[in-house]
Amino acid sequence: MFVLKQPVRVLSFFLFYLTVCHSERLKSTSKTLFVKELSIVSNVSIRYANVLVRSLVENLETEDDEISFQVRIPKEAFITSFSIITSEKTINAVIKEKDVAAEEYNSAKEEGVNAGTVTQQTNVADDIGRDIFNVKVNVAAQTTLEFRLEYEELLKKNAGKYSQKLFVDSDHVIPRLEVFCEYREKQNFKQFSYQNPLDGRKIILRNEEMSDDGSFIRKVQWNPSVSQQDSTQFGFTKPFEIEYELEPPKDGGIVYYNGNGEFVHFFSPTSCEEEDVMSKQIVFVIDISGSMQNDPVKQVRQTMAQILSRLRLKDYFNIVIFNDYATSWSTRFRQATAANIEDAKQFVSSKVIAKGSTNINDALLKAISLFSQTLESSEDFHIGQMVVFLTDGSPTVGVTNREDIRQNVRDINFYDGVMCCKSIIHAIAFGKGADRNFLRTLAHENEGTLTIVRDIDEESESFIDLYHGIESPFYKNIEFTFTADEKIIPEANITRPQFKLLDCNADIVVAGRTYPNAEIHSVIIASENNDRVVFDNITTVRTRDIDEKKLARLFIYERVKQLLEEADISTDSKSKKLANDKALELSLEHKFVTPLTSLVVTEYSPEKLTNIPGPTKSNSKTKNNQGASSFGTGAIYDAYDYGVDDLTSQPDYVDIDNSLQLVGGNSASFMTFNYGIKIISFLTIQILYKLFVYFF
Structure with missing residues (x-):
């Protein structure tokens, strides 16, 4: 395994995730790499978050600069797309089965291409609720690049609330920083609050909008000025946090379905009265x-x-x-x-x-x-x-x-x-x-x-x-049955029909698929405090437009998660292989980066990644500096590549479980996003003349 002989500059990307984390503040002395803009957009509808991160970075030096930074995403998230945009070209990654990606990686190495890696850190304290990846890149002199990362995630209910936490993780002022979040739900918002990372005050948001389709909408926008950012002594040490509660649905929850046959059932108790708790x-x-x-x-x-x-x-x-x-x-x-x-x-x-x-x-x-x-x-x-x-x-x-x-x-x-x-x-x-x-x-x-x-x-x-x-256990031995036009939908078409226990402050999510334009009906049988209960008059909602696409993604997301978990807990090698094979098939078909797939860029040339002419021959140098950079999260509705990946087959000096890879030709570089569990060393790299970086 290759180990760097000297420390490198560490950058920390902006983080969007569902659990609280505390990252150590790292300082920087470099002023040559300049983050001009960072935007974070989060769109959430039917609890499903689409996340887009966009950052504009400029290298002010007259020579290439080799740096290392960190990428962080929620552990439950799947990367949907990765792209680098220059004035001349957009480079998009594509998904491949991990062994195929590994073969391309090895071929690139044999052709004399320097290799780079994004590897998961498991030996750091700051790794709860998210995956952390180390990246080394070479940034071309006097160039500006735009870097975009997209991922998707289903928000889970905990202690009665849905929450998102967004971390800038930066002690550096960003001239143009924007966070925008939009939430659309068919249930009204019972409570909605947010805290920005600068003053930590909880702000109750009561202004709401209604969409044409009857959805309740809440929006949050935050544009801290340079002076506001500069007023904090230790940078963004607190998260940008959003929490909301929804008005409880009628007994049995809500079933959402679309015209393609996908559906999802959100089920939670209508109240949490003490006398009703088991x-x-x-x-x-x-x-x-x-x-x-x-x-x-x-x-x-x-x-x-x-x-x-x-x-x-x-x-x-x-x-x-x-x-x-x-x-x-x-x-x-x-x-x-x-x-x-x-x-x-x-x-x-x-x-x-x-x-x-x-x-x-x-x-x-x-x-x-x-x-x-x-x-x-x-x-x-x-x-x-x-x-x-x-x-x-x-x-x-x-x-x-x-x-x-x-x-x-x-x-x-x-x-x-x-x-x-x-x-x-x-x-x-x-x-x-x-x-x-x-x-x-x-x-x-x-x-x-x-x-x-x-x-x-x-x-x-x-x-x-x-x-x-x-x-507060509320229901026990919960069983779901779904019918489409009065015909029972097979359990094989449903993510999971049975659950042991449900707390009154949590929810259960069951997704499925049947034939197009079917009317979905759901029945729940469960034990409660003193009796058995049946829910058979459950509200159904037909999704349209954006929500229809979201629902299709949500079903695949939940199905892949279910198959990966089945493979993990299986004690039978045949069953494990079956679950993994199906998860791989869905990941490739629907462009998910999972532990079975990798995201690969096969089109790359340094000459095409500069918007201002720089040296034709790389004259890179490594900075001995550590820090946290600006990278963000956000969401768009039309991103359909996925990620949390795995790559176990690597060269003899790499020890990788999961990876998102970027591969190039002779003049290119190769990058691997490693989501594995093992600790990986950095690899040398000449890659992507500019990647979304920030010095501390």
Whole structure:
């Protein structure tokens, strides 16, 4: 693996993503590369965000300048297009299967082309809720380039709200900076607020518009002046954050469909009244191995005290702590009375002490076995059952093989060992040492979620945020059935028809496809607090124009996500291959960059990437400087390439899982956007005479 002998300038692109992050401010001394403009446009309709980033960059020097910068996108996003625009030409990337892209890369290398890479960083703290990629490029002298990146993402509901967070991540003034966001929904906005990164004040937006098709519209525009940007001592340290709530739909949610046969059903409870919330059984499983010593274990004790205080009287709970061995607070579930909560707090205070190794297998089995002790089968339908599992490491004692641990969990948590699942497992990966891949697969396999906590300062907030999203189970054993013109739509045409549990502050999204111009009807059967409930009079909305295209993209987005998850959790090689093959087919057909595909530019020539004549022979130099640049996010409706990619087959000095690649001919350069999990070194590069960069 190639490693740079000296540090390079690091630039950080503007970030648009759904989870909070905190990036270290990096300074810059360079004044030769100048970001003239940055625009971020986000268009959201039926919860689906289209994102466009546009930046204009100028190199003021009389010689080429080699720099390195960072690209950041949300982990759940798919890149849709990548282009470089000069006064003479627009260069667009195309999607190819990863092995084909790798072959082109190797061919380019054999022809003597210098290679460049955009590689994912996994060894940095600032990587929560997004993918970070390192890029090295050569920027031609005295040139101006426009760089555009587009991606799409479905916004998810958490704690009753939809949210977007936009980070400029810059300590440099940008002469022309603009953020524009538009939200279109068929449900009225119950609450809408935003905070800009300069003063942090929450502004309630009450002005709304109505479209001709009856959609409610909210718009946000932000154009900070140079003086306003200059007034901040440390740059854009806070996010541009938008949060909104929608008026609850009628019972059963809303089904949107278009003329092509695609549809999506958004389902969430209409209220969150205390008396309607289910009781729950919850087990907190806490790693107390030696790596948790000092601040981490202290923070766990403080956070657990807060969470225990939030339990309802009708809840039942237990606590399992583990290092070499697993120990439980009680041999059975205990009701959340004031006395029991106080006793549990004392247990946490006195017993949560970091020492020893990490026996994940025994801890999980002890926790799951508790669910078979107390309830009759009829009661099981009306109580939420879940495990919250926190660890900062990997299994080191007992059963250490990850596949064996998964099988052991399935044996006792799955019905008859094959159908998920008696309890949902939510995992929290704390710190860099946690085996995130294993925990993600474990959580998804048991219908839970993975929350990543990067450092001690954010542990309490992340743990509590997770609990807020699961503390109020409302429906259980939810089943969706769809018909098109009174004919049942096969489950193979639906992303997912069954769900174990739904919190009252969350939602479920089910997408599907049938024949064109069909009338869609949906029926939901679920268990609630005291009974079974059926929703069969669900509102349907026919989408038009822009929303019709969005709905088609949303279906493919959800379908590919589902297939990739199926492949990830599959224990059968044939099923895994089947899911991956179908995901690859859809990715290629609909131009998605996924872990199975790469985005490749095969048309490139340095002479065509200059709008002001520069040296015919590259005279590049590397700046030893670090910083965060300006790069943005935004949205347009007509972008139909996708991304989050993967490339495992690379030259012997590259170690890559996922990549977006730019390949050129003899006078060209090659760039790889790597979305993998492994840590990759930078590669030398002479590429793209100008790419969207910003010095610090």
